[in-house]
Amino acid sequence: MEVSSMENGSSKADDEVKPTRLSLTRAVMFIILFNVVLLCATISGYFYLASMDxxxxxxxxxxxxxxxxxxxxxxxxxxxxxxxxxxxxxxx
Structure with missing residues (x-):
């Protein structure tokens, strides 16, 4: 850490990218949506296979x-x- 940044009260840790609430919300929504798609694909595949000879x-x-x-x-x-x-x- 440089002396000038210490005198100004800032540090390099402030410059790091921190996950925001929006990105966390997007990640949770993506996981939920992915699970819904898998569930719908499984159910539709089951009905398709059940209708076959x-x-x-x-x-x-x-x-x-x-x-x-x-x-x-x-x-x-x-x-x-x-x-x-x-x-x-x-x-x-």
């Missing part, structure tokens, strides 16, 4: 399971077990 419903379910496994297995492999001397497939 059983064979198409089963094929979409298989696709979702295979897609989830394709994403989850490399993710878990990369995560490992977070300890020394253990194999990477400890969690799988």
């Amino acid at each position: 059983k064979s198409i419903h089963a094929r979409i379910g298989d696709f979702l399971i295979i897609g989830g496994a394709t994403i989850a297995i490399p993710l878990l492999y990369g995560l490992g077990d977070l300890s020394k001397g253990k194999p990477n497939f400890y969690y799988i």
